[in-house]
Amino acid sequence: MPSQARTDVSGRRGGTAGAQARTAADRGVGVFALHGFAVGERVLEGVIEAELDRNDAHASQIGEHRFVRHAGLMPLVNHSCDPSCGIAVNAHGAHDLIARHAIAEGEEITFDYAMRNHTIDHFPAHCRCGTAHCRGVITGWKDLPTERRDVYRGLIAPYLLEMEGRPSTPGQ
Numbered sequence: 001m002p003s004q005a006r007t008d009v010s011g012r013r014g015g016t017a018g019a020q021a022r023t024a025a026d027r028g029v030g031v032f033a034l035h036g037f038a039v040g041e042r043v044l045e046g047v048i049e050a051e052l053d054r055n056d057a058h059a060s061q062i063g064e065h066r067f068v069r070h071a072g073l074m075p076l077v078n079h080s081c082d083p084s085c086g087i088a089v090n091a092h093g094a095h096d097l098i099a100r101h102a103i104a105e106g107e108e109i110t111f112d113y114a115m116r117n118h119t120i121d122h123f124p125a126h127c128r129c130g131t132a133h134c135r136g137v138i139t140g141w142k143d144l145p146t147e148r149r150d151v152y153r154g155l156i157a158p159y160l161l162e163m164e165g166r167p168s169t170p171g172q
Helices: 146-152 158-163
Strands: 019-023 029-033 042-044 048-052 060-063 066-070 085-089 095-099 108-111
Touching: 029 108, 042 085, 060 158, 085 108
Parallel strands: none
Antiparallel strands: 019 029, 042 095, 048 066, 060 066, 085 095
């Protein structure tokens, strides 16, 4: 990690940046809260940096066949099977991260990658989130257990609900 940590102003409160990238235990770099966030509060505002022609390890799915790269700290937010945040699509079509529970200053900001991607094709076979709800693998919405889908409703990308029940092709 460079000597100067990256800070993002998307979770601003009174002119103060809301999150910062830094070392995250055994998972490399993660994103951490610089102040507390209440349930339902926007933690990171998504900004689309580029449209992509296919899915990759840091792609965000924004439609059935559309993938983008988010700018700022968003690509550094780690996966968790019991995440602190969920997804809301903003007016620009990007993903905002919304607090699922109260987030304390210094807490790692996480989301379940299944909240935005129908399938996950570019991650290691073993999940390292270490939560009580860990599935052991990072899955997309398509392979997410029903009980987790139910817990996440209202905090996922809406096109995932539209895609439920449809057969998928690799890279979706």
